Amino acid sequence: MISDPQCSTLPHRLNGTNLYLIGMMGSGKTTTGQELAAALGYRFMDTDRLIEQVAGQSVSEIFAQAGEATFRQLETQVLAEVSCYHHLVVATGGGIILEPMNWSYLHHGLVIWLKVSIPNLVNRLAGDTTRPLLAHAALAEKLTTLAQARNEFYAQADLTLTIADNLRPRQVSQAILTALPKILRDDI
Numbered sequence: 001m002i003s004d005p006q007c008s009t010l011p012h013r014l015n016g017t018n019l020y021l022i023g024m025m026g027s028g029k030t031t032t033g034q035e036l037a038a039a040l041g042y043r044f045m046d047t048d049r050l051i052e053q054v055a056g057q058s059v060s061e062i063f064a065q066a067g068e069a070t071f072r073q074l075e076t077q078v079l080a081e082v083s084c085y086h087h088l089v090v091a092t093g094g095g096i097i098l099e100p101m102n103w104s105y106l107h108h109g110l111v112i113w114l115k116v117s118i119p120n121l122v123n124r125l126a127g128d129t130t131r132p133l134l135a136h137a138a139l140a141e142k143l144t145t146l147a148q149a150r151n152e153f154y155a156q157a158d159l160t161l162t163i164a165d166n167l168r169p170r171q172v173s174q175a176i177l178t179a180l181p182k183i184l185r186d187d188i
């Protein structure tokens with residue numbers, strides 16, 4: 001539940017507007033998104049998990065068997081469907097920001113960038129084998145290269161939250177709740 005009285009009118013002011021979390025792999029979109037959804041009384045969805053349900057395969061299997069281009073098509077298809085609903089917190093795939101068409105769906109809601117330092121991402125993702133773009137690569141170097149190519153797209157978010165390395169998921173969620181009123185638009 002929302003504990004800060006300043007944020008207690010937030011669910012009403014949001015009026016069901018979806019919140020889309022964007023950011024690098026490991027930035028905490030899923031973990032934080034679940035906290036945020038619970039605090040707002042929203043449903044939580046994760047585009048990677050929805051793609052896996054549609055395809056009947058894991059993200060790694062889709063990349064290996066059908067290739068990244070097919071994964072990206074599925075990602076756009078899933079995002080288009082998700083954007084038809086409301087009262088959702090959506091954890092998006094790290095690369096969803098690369099496809100211009102995806103922004104037309106993301107902008108149906110409010111877009112929040114979880115900006116996490118590369119060393120912190122490395123700590124979180126070391127040993128994780130579920131992210132195909134990080135397989136067979138030196139983790140810090142690969143994450144740095146991806147971030148350099150993507151940060152200009154992540155920066156198109158409505159809200160950027162720079163996450164201190166020691167901030168727990170619940171504190172990140174609380175920081176989003178505190179910052180959201182400042183970016184609420186009149187047209188939502």
Ligand SMILES: Nc1ncnc2c1ncn2[C@@H]1O[C@H](COP(=O)(O)OP(=O)(O)OP(=O)(O)O)[C@@H](O)[C@H]1O
Binds near residue numbers: 023029032092131
């Ligand atoms: N604030 C946090 N503090 C410490 N660990 C965290 C925090 N947020 C997430 N983590 C951990 O980092 C890992 C990655 O988190 P998560 O899966 O939520 O990231 P993600 O952004 O959804 O990644 P992806 O885009 O690859 O699915 C998990 O092990 C999670 O427990």
Ligand SMILES: O=C(O)C1=C[C@@H](O)[C@@H](O)[C@H](O)C1
Binds near residue numbers: 024048059096130132
């Ligand atoms: O950053 C990326 O491009 C990706 C992130 C993951 O969430 C998955 O969407 C997939 O592994 C690709």
